[in-house]
């Protein structure tokens with residue numbers, strides 16, 4: 001009986017698993033640029049930016065770890081080459097692809113889907129009802145995210161629980177209600193993670209951790225779909241790896257709202273557990289506005 005030839009290493013190449021990827025160091029003003037516009041596709045990121053996270057999750061979900069190189073930029077000490085040659089507005093995420101620079105996280109999700117292989121981020125013509133809902137949710141995402149930031153500021157200004165809840169609850173209820181639209185799965189469009197989950201989750205999870213830390217308030221309480229959604233998202237490698245050390249994400253958000261005491265607590269827990277984490281945290285503590 002004929003047997004199949006053993007796969008040749010040069011033809012069968014496994015994509016690096018997202019969780020096995022060695023993440024690059026953060027580049028500041030003293031850094032050398034990569035060989036810009038040499039045909040390599042690069043995603044310029046920061047490790048604490050929710051807008052970046054949207055695109056980073058998408059890149060991993062599509063299995064593009066070996067096709068799109070990550071380049072981490074220090075937003076507090078941006079390299080001159082990044083501002084002069086890559087993206088003068090100085091924002092991230094941006095993608096360097098085929099000699100062009102593409103910016104804006106929402107545009108990048110569509111761009112990745114249209115220009116790269118891998119599982120689809122949007123249902124498109126395959127499922128017009130789901131695509132229409134995706135468009136609606138993405139159009140509403142800014143108002144939900146704005147409510148989260150408003151609730152964070154209300155907390156920082158010492159407003160009472162009722163005031164905070166009035167701002168926060170409708171935004172969270174909207175997400176809970178949206179999760180009920182398609183009953184075939186735990187994600188916003190049903191069975192599988194899509195671009196819409198990538199748009200919302202980096203913000204929902206940040207504020208989940210924030211309100212748990214500052215108010216012992218669990219945003220998933222009485223919102224079972226939200227709870228399940230977060231649990232299921234975190235089972236996905238492509239998603240989970242983009243969080244890194246969550247204490248650092250939390251510290252960055254707290255710093256934005258000036259929550260000094262809890263920062264001190266976080267600082268000491270990182271100090272006792274992880275020296276390199278401490279170095280990163282020191283860096284992040286200098287950040288005035290890590291989240292736009």
Ligand SMILES: N[C@@H](CCC(=O)N[C@@H](CS)C(=O)NCC(=O)O)C(=O)O
Pocket residue numbers: 046048049050051052075090091092093103104105106289290291292
């Ligand atoms: N609308 C942009 C927002 C991106 C954004 O605000 N990124 C922040 C980091 S989270 C940034 O690059 N800020 C520039 C700076 O800090 O100088 C998007 O969706 O991509």
